[in-house]
Structures are given as structure tokens and as C-alpha cells.
Amino acid sequence: MEIGETIRIDFMGVTFVFEPDDTGIATIPIFWLAGISNINESAGAMNIIKRQSDHFEDRANGARPDLLIIHYTETRTLEDAEDYFLGRKPHPGGGRVSTHYMIDRDGTVIQYVDDDKRAWHAGISHWNGMDDINSHAIGIELVNPGRKYGYEPFTAQQMQRLVTLCKDLMARYGISPHGVIGHSDVAPERKSDPGELFDWKMLAGTGCAVWPQPDEQDRRVAQDYVRDESSLREAFTKVGYNPKADLQSVITAFQRHFYPEAFKDPEQVGKINGAAAARLHWLVRNRPHL
Numbered sequence: 547m548e549i550g551e552t553i554r555i556d557f558m559g560v561t562f563v564f565e566p567d568d569t570g571i572a573t574i575p576i577f578w579l580a581g582i583s584n585i586n587e588s589a590g591a592m593n594i595i596k597r598q599s600d601h602f603e604d605r606a607n608g609a610r611p612d613l614l615i616i617h618y619t620e621t622r623t624l625e626d627a628e629d630y631f632l633g634r635k636p637h638p639g640g641g642r643v644s645t646h647y648m649i650d651r652d653g654t655v656i657q658y659v660d661d662d663k664r665a666w667h668a669g670i671s672h673w674n675g676m677d678d679i680n681s682h683a684i685g686i687e688l689v690n691p692g693r694k695y696g697y698e699p700f701t702a703q704q705m706q707r708l709v710t711l712c713k714d715l716m717a718r719y720g721i722s723p724h725g726v727i728g729h730s731d732v733a734p735e736r737k738s739d740p741g742e743l744f745d746w747k748m749l750a751g752t753g754c755a756v757w758p759q760p761d762e763q764d765r766r767v768a769q770d771y772v773r774d775e776s777s778l779r780e781a782f783t784k785v786g787y788n789p790k791a792d793l794q795s796v797i798t799a800f801q802r803h804f805y806p807e808a809f810k811d812p813e814q815v816g817k818i819n820g821a822a823a824a825r826l827h828w829l830v831r832n833r834p835h836l
């Protein structure tokens with residue numbers, strides 16, 4: 547690089563431009579200094595540690611994965627979650643649980659169940675007319691203390707590894723960005739992970755999820771959703787949410803994923819407004835044809 551040259555860095559879908567200052571030295575961003583320099587990491591190069599869990603079975607009817615379900619562990623450490631996935635300790639919720647992948651806060655990726663097997667992460671859930679989500683999904687757990695132990699933002703290292711992993715799995719199994727969703731989307735009455743601190747917009751910027759960009763048309767139709775509960779319910783069902791789930795729980799799950807602004811004001815949580823409804827309509831009209 548020439549002295550005085552402008553540096554452009556693409557990082558997780560965002561282009562950072564660093565202009566040299568009058569010393570001719572461009573400012574290097576903090577995360578670069580922190581050692582996250584593997585910006586163009588390819589999945590093939592990603593080091594995935596394998597620790598086999600016996601908490602799995604065959605996918606029903608030989609299903610192939612067409613959903614990626616993002617979770618948080620709600621544990622203080624990776625080891626605490628691993629205790630459950632490897633059966634070293636019984637899960638407090640009863641039953642046995644597992645996941646395909648877990649990403650630690652430092653970016654370490656561990657695989658517990660082969661992609662072609664059915665891991666036990668989603669529990670009772672529903673999406674897009676399907677009930678057996680575990681047969682249709684790959685589960686990805688991000689280590690986070692969650693609501694139980696003090697919910698924290700996800701780390702840049704976790705998000706970077708998640709992007710690499712998602713890109714690889716989406717390419718390998720033909721999974722659409724519309725199929726990358728949260729646990730709370732498929733189980734809105736029971737679950738709130740990965741929660742409102744998970745940056746879906748950033749993930750969508752990398753092509754690994756969708757983020758609505760409503761226009762005038764969306765804002766117009768959104769008024770019907772705000773006024774009329776049945777049209778709101780119908781829209782949620784078209785996007786994939788369980789038509790039988792409690793409507794306020796569905797609104798809250800939708801806000802966690804697509805309208806996290808709501809969580810700045812507790813009064814807004816669980817209540818639809820025009821801006822959130824416009825994003826919902828964008829999703830309705832851009833959903834993949836089934």
C-alpha cells in the first residue's frame with residue numbers, strides 16, 4: 547500500500563473507508579488492533595472443532611435442512627452449555643438437548659452433531675406450516691449469558707464466525723436468506739433468543755438473512771395491519787409465524803427480529819405500530835414463492 551493511500555475494508559457487509567491524516571498514516575480501527583484481522587476468511591479455512599454428542603437421530607423422512615435457527619445458550623460459559631449437549635449434566639428443562647454448532651465469545655466454533663442428522667435445539671416449534679423444525683433445521687448456538695445471567699451484546703468475533711458458517715451452510719444446502727431465523731421466531735410463546743441485541747440487519751447485509759426496506763406501498767398497507775387484528779395475523783402467518791400462537795407473543799418475537807427499536811421503550815413491546823407493520827408488509831411481499 548502506498549503512503550497516503552485511502553484504505554477500504556469490507557467488514558461484515560459494511561465498507562469502512564480510512565482516509566490518511568496529514569501524517570499520511572490511515573487510522574486503523576480498534577477491532578483490527580484487537581486481532582480480528584481474518585476478514586476474508588473462507589469456510590474451508592475455518593477451523594471447526596468436532597465434539598460428538600449422542601443427542602441426535604435421523605431427520606424425519608430424510609429431510610434436508612432448509613432453515614438455520616440462531617440461538618443463544620443462556621449460560622455463563624461454553625462449557626456450561628456443553629455439559630447439556632454432551633450429556634454431562636441433565637438439562638434443567640428436562641429432556642436431552644443438543645445443537646449442530648456452537649460459537650464461543652472468542653469466535654471458537656465447535657460442531658456436536660453432523661449436518662445430516664436431527665439435533666435437539668428447537669423443541670416444540672412451528673414455521674411456515676411445519677411443526678418438526680428440528681428435522682428441517684441446522685441449529686447454531688451463540689454463547690451468551692442471556693436473560694437468566696445478564697444478557698450481553700454478541701462479540702464481533704462471534705458475528706464474524708457466524709457469517710462465515712452461515713455462508714458455507716447456505717451454499718452447501720441451498721438455504722435461502724429467508725430461512726435464517728431465530729429460535730423466538732419458531733417458538734414465540736416459549737423463547738426469546740437470540741434476542742433484540744442480535745444484529746439481524748448486519749447479518750442481512752452479508753446476504754445471510756433478510757432485512758426489510760419498506761417503501762410507500764408498505765407504509766400504506768401497514769395501516770390495515772395496525773387497525774385490523776385479523777389482517778395482522780394473516781400477514782404474520784404468511785411470513786411463517788405460527789397462526790395458533792398468542793398474537794402478542796408473535797408481535798414481540800417479530801419486534802426482537804425485525805423491529806428491535808421497540809425495546810428502547812418497554813411500552814412499545816408487544817404492540818404493533820406503523821413502522822413495524824411496514825416492515826412486516828415488506829416481508830409479506832418479498833417472501834419466497836413456495
Ligand SMILES: [Zn+2]
Pocket residue numbers: 616617618667729737739
Ligand atoms: Zn434457543
